[in-house]
Amino acid sequence: MEEKSVEVLTPGPDESAIPKRRYTGPKTGIERDLAELLADVVCVEQVSVDSHFFDDLGANSLVMAHFCARVRKRTDLPSASMKDIYRYPTIRGLATALAEASPTPVESSVPASPEVVTPAGTLQYVLCGTMQFLIFLGYCFLAGLVTARGYEWVSAGSGLRGIYVRSVLFGGSAFIGLCTLPIVAKWILIGRWKPREFPVWGLTYLRFWTVKALVHANPMIFFIGNPLYVLYLRALGARIGKGVTILSHTVPVCTDLLTIGAGTVIRKDSFFLCYRAHAGRIQTGRVTLGRDVFIGEKTVLDIDTSMGDGAQLGHTSALQSGQVVPDGHRWHGSPAQRTELDYVRVAPADCSTLRRAGFGLLSVLQLFFLYVPLTIGGAYMLVTEIPAVGNLLGPGTVGFTSPRLYIDALALSLVLFLGFLVVGLAMMFTVPRLLNLVIEPDKVYPLYGLHYSAHRAITRMTNIKFFKWLFGDSSYIVHYLRGLGYDLSHVEQTGSNFGTEVQHETPYLSSVGSGTMIADGLSIVNADFSSTSFLVSRASIGPHNFLGNNIAFPSGARTGENCLLATKVMIPLDGEVREGVGLLGSPCFEIPRSVERDSRFDHLRTGDEKRRNLAAKNRYNIRTMGFFLFVRWLHFFVLTVFGLATVDLYGVFGQVIIAASLALTLGFTAVYFVLVERGIAAFRALRPQLCSIYEPYFWWHERLWKVPDEYLNVFNGTPFKNVIWRMLGVRLGRRVFDDGCYLTERTLTTIGNDCTLNAGSKIQCHSQEDGTFKSDRSTIGVGCTLGVGAHVHYGVTMGDAAVLAPDSFLMKGEEMPQHARWGGNPATEMRDHYQPEALVRQGQQDHLGQRAQLAELHGHGE
Secondary structure (H helix, E strand, C coil): CCCCCCCCCCCCCCCCHHHHCCCCCCCCHHHHHHHHHHHHHHCCCCCCCCCCCCCCCCCCHHHHHHHHHHHHHCCCCCCCCHHHHHHCCCHHHHHHHHHHHCCCCCCCCCCCCCCCCCCCCHHHHHHHHHHHHHHHHHHHHHHHHHHHHHHHHHHCCCHHHHHHHHHHHHHHHHHHHHHHHHHHHHHHHCCCCCCCEEECCCHHHHHHHHHHHHHHCCHHHHHCCCHHHHHHHHHCCCEECCCCEECCCCCCCCHHHEEECCCCEECCCCECCCEEEECCEEEECCEEECCCCEECCCCEECCCEEECCCCEECCCCEECCCCEECCCCEEECCCCEEECCCCCCCCCCCCCHHHHHHHHHHHHHHHHHHHHHHHHHHHHHHHHHCHHHHHHHCCCCCCCCCHHHHHHHHHHHHHHHHHHHHHHHHHHHHHHHHHHCCCCCCCCEECCCHHHHHHHHHHHHHCCHHHHHHHCCCCHHHHHHHHHCCECCCCCCCCCCCCCCEEECCHHHEEECCCCEECCCEEEECEEECCCEEEECCEEECCCCEECCCCEEECCCCECCCCEECCCCCCCCCCCCECCCEEECCCCEEECCCCCCCHHHHHHHCHHHHHHHHHHHHHHHHHHHHHHHHHHHHHHHHHHHHHHHHHHHHHHHCHHHHHHHHHHHHHHHHHHHHHHHHHHCCCCCCCCEEEECCCHHHHHHHHHHCCCCHHHHHHCCCHHHHHHHHHCCCEECCCCEECCCEECCHHHEEECCCCEECCCCEECCEEEECCEEEECCEEECCCCEECCCCEECCCCEECCCCEECCCCEECCCCEECCCCEEECCCCEECCCCCCCHHHHHHHHHHHHHHHHHHHHHHHHHC
16 A cells, blocks of 8 residues: 655645735744744744734644754753643744743753663573563463362362362462462562662563563452452552552562551552663662542652542542652642642542451452352363263373364354354343442442442443454444443444443443544543542543544533543543643643644545445444454463363373463464564565545444454563564664563564663554544664653653653654653653662662762872
């Protein structure tokens, strides 16, 4: 397909409008310089200082990002950011604002630490990966040994009662062992976490990674939102008070550095890891939360941050390293700043310690006496009581090369896979509706009771990712969400109304207006929590909106009709209802609604042209869904073959074959989905595109987004993640440290040597804005750092050793200079540089060491 330039500046319908407008010349030197730069960028002879960038000159956000980059390269001009462009959209206004805001340079009394990466040696990098692989094999062998011995012991029981008792004892012991293993490993390998810094790929990092992997693989993550999870974090060394509610599935690692006061609430999708990767090193630091603190959704707490008693941090916000929220203050934004908005919007309820303890105890009893014996004992009874299944799964029944093995695997995989599809859909459309009958909207309920359990069950069942993945990016996601309970009013089908990643607290109080399009990463926040209570309320997204990626949309949002909500925007909860505008940033500010929109394809979105295009897209999406169902089933079929072969060979190789099967399953999964993705692209790289969502290229591109990639998380923090990225087509340098970054368009991404990519970061080389799809290359230079939760858009260039702070949004077309440090949403240059506690201590130790060396030299001199 022919390559197209991205965001070519196209004049509006009145092509001669700009020359005919009244020209106002510059009065100052800065106005003249800015006007000359802008004229060069938009390819006109001259620009009036009173012309509006977007309305009069027809510019767009990418063009203005290039203009900002040109300005930053001029040392005689003050730096301009995209936020400045939106706030002052004329040359005269911008020049005045920049001149007034330009500060007198003051040298900092604390020298900033150099951001240059000291790369690890290739040998050290390879040895670390080898040790990680051996640790993984050891874990697989231990799991195989326990599984084999336990199943043999359970099978030795007599009668139904004996099998049940042995299943309870073995399953309970195995669960306790799995929960205890990371605790024991942490205290043996680490002891107590302390603020410190150490390089990646070294021996200290290997111990860190081992503990982190065990903590993340722990079954206690299924108890998030349960008082038992708080007890688990305490056992790992965290200081947590009474009545704390944690709803985030992001598990903290350096738990001794985590302090949470009584009555605190932490909402889902929040990062409070107590460590970060920076310039090729791991830095650990404290996160301290006082009593009755509230942490909103999609938030990031960097190391060395603290919040006083009764403090609040709103949704889509971040505390940068060194930030402190005083007692009783409410902050929001990225980086956070003070606000008067109260984010705790539910009254307290009676939730005693006895109630919490009873809920936790009941959860344990359900696990030990219901779920575990059903899983273990049920599997054994299935094999022994049903001859056909026993013959199928019995060891030694068929040879590994026998055709019967594959026929059995084919039959078993088809039954299980199709059964999951049919039964899963039936249960999701019925069971949650029955549970919802006991929950009334806008009514306050205490935590850890019947209503809380029903709400958690609704949330879990209706947020199963498989079906959203299957139906997303097509017209059929609308019918699926309606079946779940969404109020979608009169839907204006576009074929891309929703992406594949949308989540909610309850589908029955989620409303989306007609003509609205939503990209991936939407979280509808229609439940509010305190430390003792919760309530559910309706969240309504207005008609004819466009929502970008990674947005938390809460109940009570002050947005109405025809809004553009940009990627990672913080949805306002106060002020007037915004209509007919765009919102960008955190905290948000208004931008023109049409800035993100390209009208050149509007004729494809109306009338008979749209009906024909939509019908063609629907047919294409049907084929895509069928293809990926086959891809997922084929993967499941091969895993079934592995499982049956393992059972067949167990009598010969024992638990070794179980360990080998686990390792082989992971390796095959990675290679299989890599081949699927590269095969769809015919093993060719993508090219930058600018097209309508009704062009066949876009439909084909959507297929790439559907290739499953959840397996990548297993390889976080290991050299094997880099191997997979290269297999997927990423232009990746050497010794890159990837702790959980996600790349949407692999072959459009270039990452230099020794880069550091933190957990939750994302490089997105595309944008879908209304009916237009755009993609372009993004380049991350040598030794760059992407902070936790940072988001990089398309067409971006980061210079060597540049640093993007946690939770920042680097907008499309931006160019970061070498060694620059940017942060915020949208990201701009950060002049203040905070030294983490670990570096301050290290600096003091180095200083004392230098003084001691000097004293020793003077002593020898005497």
